[in-house]
Amino acid sequence: MLTQDEKYMKECFKLALKGRGKVAPNPLVGCVVLDKFGKVISKGYHHKYGDNHAERDALLKLKNNEAEGGTLYVNLEPCSHFGKTPPCTDLIIERKLKRVVIGMKDVNPKVDGLTKLKRAGIEVTTGILEKEAEFLNRVFIKNMKDKLPYVVLKTATTIDGKISTSTGDSKWITSEESRKEVYKMRKDFDCIMTSSNTVIADNPKMEHRGKCILDTNSRIPKDAQIFKQGEVYIATKDNTPLKKGKLDIKYVLSELYKKGIYTVFVECGGTLAGAMLRENLIDEVYQFIAPKILNDNKGKSCFDGDSLKKISSAKNLKLYSSKIVGTDILLKYKVL
Numbered sequence: 001m002l003t004q005d006e007k008y009m010k011e012c013f014k015l016a017l018k019g020r021g022k023v024a025p026n027p028l029v030g031c032v033v034l035d036k037f038g039k040v041i042s043k044g045y046h047h048k049y050g051d052n053h054a055e056r057d058a059l060l061k062l063k064n065n066e067a068e069g070g071t072l073y074v075n076l077e078p079c080s081h082f083g084k085t086p087p088c089t090d091l092i093i094e095r096k097l098k099r100v101v102i103g104m105k106d107v108n109p110k111v112d113g114l115t116k117l118k119r120a121g122i123e124v125t126t127g128i129l130e131k132e133a134e135f136l137n138r139v140f141i142k143n144m145k146d147k148l149p150y151v152v153l154k155t156a157t158t159i160d161g162k163i164s165t166s167t168g169d170s171k172w173i174t175s176e177e178s179r180k181e182v183y184k185m186r187k188d189f190d191c192i193m194t195s196s197n198t199v200i201a202d203n204p205k206m207e208h209r210g211k212c213i214l215d216t217n218s219r220i221p222k223d224a225q226i227f228k229q230g231e232v233y234i235a236t237k238d239n240t241p242l243k244k245g246k247l248d249i250k251y252v253l254s255e256l257y258k259k260g261i262y263t264v265f266v267e268c269g270g271t272l273a274g275a276m277l278r279e280n281l282i283d284e285v286y287q288f289i290a291p292k293i294l295n296d297n298k299g300k301s302c303f304d305g306d307s308l309k310k311i312s313s314a315k316n317l318k319l320y321s322s323k324i325v326g327t328d329i330l331l332k333y334k335v336l
Helices: 004-019 054-059 088-094 113-119 130-136 138-146 176-186 196-202 249-258 270-278
Strands: 030-034 040-045 071-076 099-104 123-125 150-157 162-164 191-195 210-214 231-235 263-267 284-289 317-325 328-335
Touching (some): 004 030, 004 071, 004 130, 054 071, 054 088, 138 150, 150 270, 191 270, 196 210, 196 270, 231 249
Parallel strands (some): 071 099, 099 123, 191 210
Antiparallel strands (some): 030 040, 030 071
């Protein structure tokens, strides 16, 4: 049974998600305002980057005294500094809210809304559904803390974990519905990353506004389909440091972040996927599993890795979503 604070925090999460894909590099934030009698009188969310934050969006819908003595719910600590908009804490104080309930503290070191609100005599409650609040803004947290994009790897495998036969044939492992689902997924990301091996083998279009190709020795033909749409960033040994003879992928991700790329969707073969997993550069895995068994010992796997002696050395993931897509199943995991 949810408490009242948890109930309204859940509503903040729902509101926050309305800004998905439009607020980066800012976080997803929703807000619910109750009057002094406990009645919901306004709701708001951060619509897009540069627009009012959620608290301001909700409070500016009200007359000056409507929220006085009331409670404001927000999934992220209100900002206390000037950015694209004035501090939300100032407006909360001005409107004389009695209580502010917060999901999680802001990881941005510029923000200290808690102190400002408490000094103004406002009762502050923090940590309501904190883990859910952190998961909601996992992209923002990764960007802010590591100055790197949030990376999701997409794989499509048979039940026995193969992405192609021993001859390299891979079309099509999954259903047409799954392929359409992938087209939709790409729209949620700033950039698609792949390897020269994948481009040379499949010559994909990968229709998207931004693409990054890891091509150490500049092997990709100039007429490859991947160049026909969107901006393409090619990482080669001429513009990227090498690490043990391979491109330094973390450096590439850092360069993408500097270009305003906050989310990366990786579609590749087992070599790149395995390398990124070993280097802890993957935040999530989206795995499509088709109801097929290749039974091919030499078939290619979705992750190429080194030999392990103990199960305890395995990467651990947490499943947070599953659904049927066509004849396949889509599993979404957070890498722990």
